[in-house]
Amino acid sequence: MTVLLQVDNLVKKFGGVTAVNGVGFPVLKGEIFSLIGPNGAGKTTMFNLISRVLPVTSGTITLDGNDITRTAPHRIAPLGMGRTFQNLAVFKHASVVDNLLVGRHSHMKTSVLGGLLFGPTTRAAERAHRKRVEEIIDFLEIQHVRDVPVGALAYGLQKRVELGRALATEPKLLLLDEMVSGMNAEETEDIARFILDLKEELEITVMMIEHDMGIVTDISDHIAVMNFGERIAYGTPDEIRADPHVIEAYLGHKLQEDTEAVH
The missing domain is CATH 3.40.50.300 (P-loop containing nucleotide triphosphate hydrolases)
Structure with a gap:
């Protein structure tokens, strides 16, 4: 191998x-x-x-x-290379979706001007990132908490969110x-x-x-x-x-x- x-x-x-x-x-x-x-x-x-x-x-x-x-x-x-940490390193006041979107950061190529104008290219990229996040949410079976602040979740679910954020880096x-x-x-x-x-x-x-x-x-x-x-x-x-x-x-x-x- x-x-x-x-x-x-x-x-x-x-x-x-x-x-x-x-x-x-x-x-x-x-x-x-x-x-x-x-x-x-x-x-x-x-x-x-x-x-x-x-x-x-x-x-x-x-x-x-x-x-x-x-x-x-x-x-x-x-x-x-993606990683999770021994101690939870999630954004507790942000939703599950927003935490996973942070993991997409390294794949975001939009310029500052493009982000401000939010033109067709930027909108298409945003849709692609959100689609990938939804796929990860489905994979980890956390659809029911997708909009919940991560700090309000049980420990095991918070760990899943951290795993999902690492997966979002592809x-x-x-x-x-x-x-x-x-x-x-x-x-x-x-x-x-x-x-x-x-x-x-x-x-x-x-x-x-x-x-x-x-x-x-x-x-x-x-x-x-x-x-x-x-x-x-x-x-x-x-x-x-x-x-x-x-x-x-x-x-x-x-x-x-x-x-x-x-x-």
């Missing part, structure tokens, strides 16, 4: 602290890829490096054949940072279904950080495991489950509890 994202020997230092130390892995086009590890392992720092929120100390990041290691953050969305690669954190079982199942649909229906490659090992092992094609800023394992879910380094660093406690529960 084609490699969409390639991370090679990535290093990030904060003063004398090395938060990411020589990490590398491929993300294949059309797959669901998970990055896991204990708290403080460096996962979110990796996302911040890949999405260019943080500058890289050394190493390279390649997206769809283009070196983006030094690319400015505001140029990442037009190159085909990403090739979508980074999801702990999408199901704080959700109940039903909300988690809904998000898992949407992530699978992103891959299968929209053909979007998904890279996610997640602590819920159920969703990780159920829907991931490949998993990379980090601990203390280093990559300690990479493979399929079955390979990761059986890796002794992973069991010791991350899964051992949970696997032991699950085994005791069975017996």
Whole structure:
């Protein structure tokens, strides 16, 4: 399969602290890829490096054949990368539709004068952006709250809106940072279904950080495991489950509890 994202020997230092130390892995086009590890392992720092929120100390990041290691953050969305954040980053006083329209910003080519005059070209572009937003609303099954201020929605629906805004950027690669954190079982199942649909229906490659090992092992094609800023394992879910380094660093406690529960 084609490699969409390639991370090679990535290093990030904060003063004398090395938060990411020589990490590398491929993300294949059309797959669901998970990055896991204990708290403080460096996962979110990796996302911040890949999405260019943080500058890289050394190493390279390649997206769809283009070196983006030094690319400015505001140029990442037009190159085909979208992202959600660990903490909700929605506009709570704006409606669902308006939040999703913000995600269309990188595709808006209207000039200031064109916007003021609101001529035929501008009106056509506006209709196209709104049509795309309505398609995303239908995909995420949030038609019933499309005009509601996002701050008035339940947490799980706010997460869907944030996902929708990232989808509005039309990403090739979508980074999801702990999408199901704080959700109940039903909300988690809904998000898992949407992530699978992103891959299968929209053909979007998904890279996610997640602590819920159920969703990780159920829907991931490949998993990379980090601990203390280093990559300690990479493979399929079955390979990761059986890796002794992973069991010791991350899964051992949970696997032991699950085994005791069975017996």
